[in-house]
Amino acid sequence: MRKTVHDVADAAGVSVSTVSRALTGGSVSPATRETVMAAAERLGYRPNRTARGLITGRTGNYGLIVPDLRNPFFADIAKGVTARARAVDCGVFITDTDEDVAAELEALATLGRNTDGVLLCSPRATDAELLEAADPDTTVLVHRQVPGMLSIAADIAAGTRQAIDHLRALGHRRIAFLAGPDDSWAGRQRLAALAEYADGGGAEILRFGSVSPTFEGGVLAGDLVLASPATAVLAYNDLVAMGLLHRLAARGAAVPERISVVGYDDISLAAMSHPPLTTVAVPKDKAGAAALELLLRRAGGAGKPATAVRDREVTLPTGLVVRASSGVVPA
Amino acid sequence: MRKTVHDVADAAGVSVSTVSRALTGGSVSPATRETVMAAAERLGYRPNRTARGLITGRTGNYGLIVPDLRNPFFADIAKGVTARARAVDCGVFITDTDEDVAAELEALATLGRNTDGVLLCSPRATDAELLEAADPDTTVLVHRQVPGMLSIAADIAAGTRQAIDHLRALGHRRIAFLAGPDDSWAGRQRLAALAEYADGGGAEILRFGSVSPTFEGGVLAGDLVLASPATAVLAYNDLVAMGLLHRLAARGAAVPERISVVGYDDISLAAMSHPPLTTVAVPKDKAGAAALELLLRRAGGAGKPATAVRDREVTLPTGLVVRASSGVVPA
């Protein structure tokens, strides 16, 4: 039924070892390579990854663990990973943990045993939990940093400053910040960046929250913000910003005339909101692809993991996307 | 480094075949089973799933192919599949084909070879392409039907009728339908259902399109609809409906006072639109889980595939979710 190297070997009139070499880039004469390739094509031969994995010790598969695929942020990351994987012809297991840290660690153990490496989006597990559960050489953190572990992260502090500076340039002096979950790594980064403005940095930051990092969280925050003297809001992320826009519209507060709103992440919905959302763009699919790349390089190269910290902890730049939800401060 | 059955066999003083039997539930004396289990536990032995897969022919892994993970519709399906997979402890490869049919068929071939079965979301490939590329016993179509193939689909025609009947009950007599891609299976189902209303069925259906099944497609359709005598619109899907809402708002057309809008799919964004969208709910995560279940039953049961058509082509019900975007016809 299924074709094997033996079938190809018979069809091409060569031995199985020659077939294997021809297909995996070994030393073969151009003529026989041609013959073998043609035979393989004609028979519709596909190498059996399981068998290959058994002999090489590598499965060619990788794992991706995300808290929620429904969240566009993680969907984008997954998309980046799978796109890169498709290009290099390796498989990727995806596990959605439903925001459950225990399930996350469990998946980490399972996937760690059955793959060549795993990409982990874990905003909420503790550093200690991750250090204990993950193999530091075959696990890469996506959009999070833990000392000693491989990671790809965006420069969240810089993005936060970009957003605040944008609002300040528009004349805003009282800016509300809608904080997300306390235990989120990205959330702590944002707060650290905002601390710079705390003591006479030219803008007063009014902190609200923690709010749930969802549309509903934003809806809830809308009334809080309107009751405050803030003329602009930096939301924890785009979903929160969209909930906020929703509530502001319902309360009759014009955006950006009465109040400006800036989101974070630049998920695809951000351009579809009403009004279109000014937001901090963070690389998502690019981060996913880069994370996989980190593992692939390690596997491809002599197997020695990068030692320098700058090779183990990659930081990607953020950028502000100005749309219609931010404007000059009301007179 | 890693322990194998041989290590366990040595430690327990038995042969490898006995170890294998003891661990996989074969016929072994209680005493030796106890000994083997203890030795395995002590050595921290974990079976190599790759090797097991090679001999048994089953990997315990499944594949899921989607056109675009960024599309919430497919993200929901993926979520349903992974949730079920996590419960039964099997792995799922996810491939995003970026709406490319060729990549889809390629992925189908690759995954078909390396998994126990694949779940395929393919709105655009032709029946013939699918029949040729897919193993009819280990491939299940999600939200599409092709004669002779396993499938899980929603009753799209019924959903379409529910939407139209809802609008008719609100007094609408001229209803615009924003058709999607011509080559889409779901699109053809919708059109077939609408045909019932064509000849004096109590409502005049004005067809527009095909529009791109995206937010942009809806934006584009907004002006067309306003220039027509229609008082209500059934959009191809929720994304189109949201683009439509966006454009209608920009043009100053009140929804639902001036015109009613109904979407299709009930993606999570539908509740977040402005106004919240009335839409046809189709099971997504449930469909994903059911599709995986179909394959699991086949693998678990005596391996004989279901023969009756009703077991091979599962249809799930749809339902109308009434929110704020639909209202009575203007006077």
Place this chain on the structure above:
DNA sequence: CCTACTCTTGGAAACGTATCCACAGAATTT
């Protein structure tokens, strides 16, 4: 007491692939 049968166990084969090793012939050098 011998046969027939069950139960348990070990040896060996098999799954499909990659790679080591040996070997033949060509190509190159001495």
Place this chain on the structure above:
DNA sequence: AAATTCTGTGGATACGTTTCCAAGAGTAGG
């Protein structure tokens, strides 16, 4: 012309597991 290196190829082996087969030890029945 002989000796050496290089190139391409086939055969055999190994990866870790499951499973088939045969054989041994009991056990029950005639």
